[in-house]
Each structure stands twice: as structure tokens, then as C-alpha cells.
Amino acid sequence: MKLIIFACSLMWLTVSSITAQTFNISTTEQLLSAIAEINAAPNASYTLRIAPGVYWLDNPDDPTVRRSEGGTPFAATISCNSINIVGTDPDPANTVLAVNRGQTHGAIGNFTMFQFRCRKIHTENITYGNYCNVDLDYPLRPELSRKKRAEAVVQAQLAVCAGTDSVVARNCRFISRLNLCNFVGARNAVFERCHMECTDDALAEGTYNQCHLTFYSSKPFYSTSRGAWFNDCDIDIKTQGTQYFTKAPGPIHLKDVRLHCDHKVSLAWCKENHPELCSAENVTLNGKPVKIDDTPYVPLPQVHERIDGRKMEDGYVYVFDAFKPKDTAAYSWQPDTNRETWYWGTAPDGAEGLKGFVQSQRGARIHITPDATRQPIHAVELEVAPCKTAGQGFGSATGQYMDVCIAMDMQTLSGYGLRIERTPDYDHAVEVSIVEYRDGTVNAISERQKCELFRTPCTITVSLKKSKISATMKHGGKKQTLSAQADASAGGTSFMLQHTGTVGGGATLIESIEIK
Numbered sequence: 001m002k003l004i005i006f007a008c009s010l011m012w013l014t015v016s017s018i019t020a021q022t023f024n025i026s027t028t029e030q031l032l033s034a035i036a037e038i039n040a041a042p043n044a045s046y047t048l049r050i051a052p053g054v055y056w057l058d059n060p061d062d063p064t065v066r067r068s069e070g071g072t073p074f075a076a077t078i079s080c081n082s083i084n085i086v087g088t089d090p091d092p093a094n095t096v097l098a099v100n101r102g103q104t105h106g107a108i109g110n111f112t113m114f115q116f117r118c119r120k121i122h123t124e125n126i127t128y129g130n131y132c133n134v135d136l137d138y139p140l141r142p143e144l145s146r147k148k149r150a151e152a153v154v155q156a157q158l159a160v161c162a163g164t165d166s167v168v169a170r171n172c173r174f175i176s177r178l179n180l181c182n183f184v185g186a187r188n189a190v191f192e193r194c195h196m197e198c199t200d201d202a203l204a205e206g207t208y209n210q211c212h213l214t215f216y217s218s219k220p221f222y223s224t225s226r227g228a229w230f231n232d233c234d235i236d237i238k239t240q241g242t243q244y245f246t247k248a249p250g251p252i253h254l255k256d257v258r259l260h261c262d263h264k265v266s267l268a269w270c271k272e273n274h275p276e277l278c279s280a281e282n283v284t285l286n287g288k289p290v291k292i293d294d295t296p297y298v299p300l301p302q303v304h305e306r307i308d309g310r311k312m313e314d315g316y317v318y319v320f321d322a323f324k325p326k327d328t329a330a331y332s333w334q335p336d337t338n339r340e341t342w343y344w345g346t347a348p349d350g351a352e353g354l355k356g357f358v359q360s361q362r363g364a365r366i367h368i369t370p371d372a373t374r375q376p377i378h379a380v381e382l383e384v385a386p387c388k389t390a391g392q393g394f395g396s397a398t399g400q401y402m403d404v405c406i407a408m409d410m411q412t413l414s415g416y417g418l419r420i421e422r423t424p425d426y427d428h429a430v431e432v433s434i435v436e437y438r439d440g441t442v443n444a445i446s447e448r449q450k451c452e453l454f455r456t457p458c459t460i461t462v463s464l465k466k467s468k469i470s471a472t473m474k475h476g477g478k479k480q481t482l483s484a485q486a487d488a489s490a491g492g493t494s495f496m497l498q499h500t501g502t503v504g505g506g507a508t509l510i511e512s513i514e515i516k
Helices: 002-015 028-040
Strands: 021-025 045-050 053-056 074-087 095-099 112-124 127-130 157-161 166-170 173-175 182-184 188-192 195-198 206-209 212-215 228-231 234-237 241-243 252-260 265-267 279-285 309-311 316-322 342-345 356-359 364-370 379-386 401-409 414-421 430-438 441-444 449-451 458-465 468-475 478-485 494-499 508-515
Touching: 021 028, 028 045, 028 053, 028 074, 095 112, 112 127, 127 157, 166 182, 364 508, 379 401, 401 430, 401 458, 414 458, 414 468, 414 494, 430 468, 430 478, 449 478, 494 508
Parallel strands: 021 045, 045 074, 053 095, 074 112, 095 127, 112 157, 112 166, 127 173, 157 182, 166 188, 173 195, 188 206, 195 212, 206 228, 212 234, 228 252, 234 252, 241 265, 252 279
Antiparallel strands: 309 316, 316 364, 342 356, 356 508, 364 494, 379 458, 379 508, 401 414, 401 494, 414 430, 430 441, 430 449, 458 468, 468 478
């Protein structure tokens, strides 16, 4: 009963009349003009009555890349006491508010359609769509349909809230993929008879009543500190492997929920499971009762020791540090030299069950230099385990890569190596190339290639012989090789591994480094 009372009281709060001023909208120009008027008098309440059509909040044909000093570019901000956004057609597919930008595809940052600075929000009969990674299909007027901006699935968001007490969305559609953000940030949210399509880190906390959701990957919530409730809902699972509900532990409650999947799938609340936080009542998978996995919680081990720089007794000097390369200058992160940069232990997702060295901050670097008793390092073999399981390697295409380098002069940062990088072109693969370091500047000296082999386990070899550098990646019985001309006398004697990706789920566990 508590849940029903909560939902009903919230609906009363947000549906209560928002009648101070009404705008009747039938063109994009009218919509943008109404938003400007609302922001000019933010202490009032407003209603937007929107006729069927496709309304682009941001010009999809403008080639300008959207940026924001705050880090998140928004198509529009609405500031007012309360807002009521209603489609006049009862079919939400006929009234579409649209954008088509995402991280590295038309924007730097997680491009978002709306920022709401409103105490109360109510919306009905609307499709909120970011068509960066999804086709816009508009049967009412097919000429208004539009192909997605890019094949690669990137962070492309819909609506975030600041200072919002309550949201009620009825009979609405929320379409994107990664980081959907269906009014994320509201203190209380209720979704009734709504449809959502999403991948990871996507959904808002709140109550979902009689909703239909499609999960295209394994963790639709990042976390649910305040909880999420699903009542009388249908969920289509497209995830391969295990379908989780959250990335970080948090409460999820399922009641009378029907799961649908056309392939074998496992179910679990979270990788780091706290089953006592969650509950399931009358949950079925393809019509049969199913139990959500209650695997016990296994915490990530604590760091065994801090490793900054030390000599071991095998003729090599090992240094574990962090460094920000020149070619990441456009991205606002800095290594913290006052805390550890690597730890020895385990890592999540694709690296689960393995142990090795793992990055604990961006820019983590290992360099190994031979002393006078050893030969220069001109060949290495690494066994690595990327945490990302889909082959994309890193968190996003924002200067995130791993370089495996040999013949390095660590004073001038000159030498050669293999670069493994996430780019905007792929979300299930990385791009690889042979690179030359010259005084800290890096340039590709081979053709850049798409590579789908950066998955656990991955074997990487890099070697320099006379005037040729070669690199090979192996996974699952498949192999990919690159080569380029090089000058063995132009660099130094060291091995270097440079990782500029995010940590946690974006890290790469280094199982072994063998100097050949």
C-alpha cells in the first residue's frame, strides 16, 4: 500500500492545474519562442499544447559542434515554477521533440535535449527522442523521417532536472540508447504507460507503472540510491549474457513484471550484488516464473600497496606513475600525483576473475627501463583483460586510448608503439595503428584499422627489428597484424604503457608483461 499511496499523492501534486499561461504550438519556431518567453518570466507556471509534428530543438543539419563550458551542451533550458507539456494527439509517436547529437557526434560532451529548472513537471502524449544513434521513423509524414547520425552508440541524452520536486509522465516515449536520461535528477518521478529504449546508465529513479521498456545492454541504471519500482511492466531484453539492473548497488523492486527475451539470458540485480536491497514478486521470463540471481556480494580488494617508483632486482627499473599526453589537452582531466595510479588486484566486467595491475586514475602509465646489464627493450608480449565486454575498450571517444610502446626514450618521449583507441566510428570495436612518438608528439605511421579483438583475453605483441615495427593482437583464435617502417636508432631503450581511459568499468587489467 505504501507504494500506491506514494504514487497517487505524487500524481496529485504534479497534475494540479498548471494554467497560468498556455502556448499552442504547431511549429518549431513557436516552440522555441515559447521557451524564450517562459525563461524570461521563470516564477510562473506554463502549459505547452503541441500539435502533431517533428520539432527539432537543435538544427540537425548545422555542422557546428556543440560545446559547453559546463561540460554538458543542452539544446534548450526551461526555467519556471511548473511546466505542463502535452501532445494534442493521443498517440505519442505523432508528436516528436527531437535532437540528433551525442558525445563526439555533433557535440563535445553528453549532448542533452532539455535541462529543466522547474519545481514540477507534467507531460503526456509526447515522444522525446535523441536520434543520434536511432533512426527517426515518422509514419504520419514519412518525409519527416530521418536516419541516425552515426552507427556508433554514444552518450546522447534527453532530459535532466535541477531542483525538481516531482515529475509525472503519462503515455510518453523516450528514445535514445546510451544515457537516455528520462527526467533524471527529479526527487520523485512517476512514469505511467510510457515506453523507453535504452542501453547503460540510462533510466531515472522513480516509479514505473504499466510501462514498456527495451534494454539493449546490461545495466540500465547506474545506481538507484532512492530506489526504482516497476509495477505491471513489460521489459524486452536484448542483452547478451547477463542482464543486470544497476551498475552500482541500489534498490530495485519488481512486481507483476513480465520479462521477454528471444535468446538465453541470465538475470542478476548487480555485479556487486546486494540482494537484500531488492525484491521481486510475480516476475516471469517468457511466461515462466523466474528468480533474479542472488549471488553474494564480492567487494573489490583493497590496494595491496602504493607503487610510485622502485627498483627490483632483475636488471630493470619499474616506474608506475600517471601522465597527461599532449594529445589529450582538449579534455579536462589531470593526473593526481598525490594518490596511487595503479593497484594490484581484480577489476569488473570483462576482467572478472583475473588479477593483475589495474589503473586507478586516468593517465596511468608503466615504464620499464633496462640497466647497463640488459639490452634495449625492442619486443614485448602482454596479456590484458579489458573491462569493456563489447570490444570498444574504453568509456567514450574522448581521447581514451592505450599505447604499448618499445624503444622509448622516457626523457624526450620518443619511440614507437601500438595505439588502441576508442573513436567515434565504432561502439563495438577499437581503432588500432602503429604510432611514432617524437618529443611527446604522437603520429600514426600505419593505416588505422578497425579491430574487434580487444576483448578478454587479449594477447598483444610489439616488436622492432631493424627498420620495421610490427604489432599483433590475438583473441579467440583470431589475429590482426600491423606494421610500418621505423628507425630503431631514433628512440631509446624503455618499454612504456600509457592508458588515458577512464577507470573502473573502463579500465584494462594487465595480467603480464613479458620482455622478449
